[in-house]
Amino acid sequence: MVSHSYSFELKSDLSELETLCQHLNKFGQITGLSQACSTDINVCLDELFTNIVSYGYADDQEHLIRFTINLDNNVLIFKIEDDGVPFNPLKKKDPEVPADLMDARIGGLGIHIVRKLMDDIDYKRKGGWNSLTMKKNLLFSLIDRERI
């Protein structure tokens, strides 16, 4: 498989979720990724972006969030960088599986979804920026889908 690299920036506003989707559609067209895989990627980047925009900034200024996607040898590598408050999503505990509807909570579910859909996640704080790198092996996800 040919390697691809794709970068873009989004403003710190939830209306940019639509732009995120457009970028991922474009990346999907260039690389020929399956619809299911593109949707999984979309939800992971959506959850992380929504978290950053909702809780990441101590001021009301507009910030930019950087995205880089690399596809090499059937492995997708995503990087999201933001200059918000230090936040390591990996330190967040997975929510407990609720036994009853009334006990169910949404807090922490976004990160839980990302953990389930990605194969590897790594967090770094460098020069005032949060940097989250995630990997998804496309061959693994193909096998997973066949099992379903």
Added chain:
Amino acid sequence: MEITHRLENEILIITIKGRLDGATSPKADEFIKERLKGNSNRLLFDFEGLEYLSSAGLRAILSAAKEIKSREGKVMLAGLNQYVYEIFEISGFTSLIPIKETVEEALKDLAS
């Protein structure tokens, strides 16, 4: 995202189409809360046209389901595509809210 509602045999049916995410869920949440001001205690979410769901959208669904449950009513989801189902499954909600393949099936169940 497009959201509409209708009543059928006293069952409140809320249809959501398109993308339910952090940008569109406040509108959906407000719409659902407004429709729940009545005394409906049977609610069906028609997701046949729902293409995409994130945890922000899940929050609006969960809050409606809790409200109906507190009225000792019944809530059901129908018509989920594979991807939307996956989000419910990962979140552990497939065992908490009954899911039917089609709207017809769900309506039959809710009417009984």
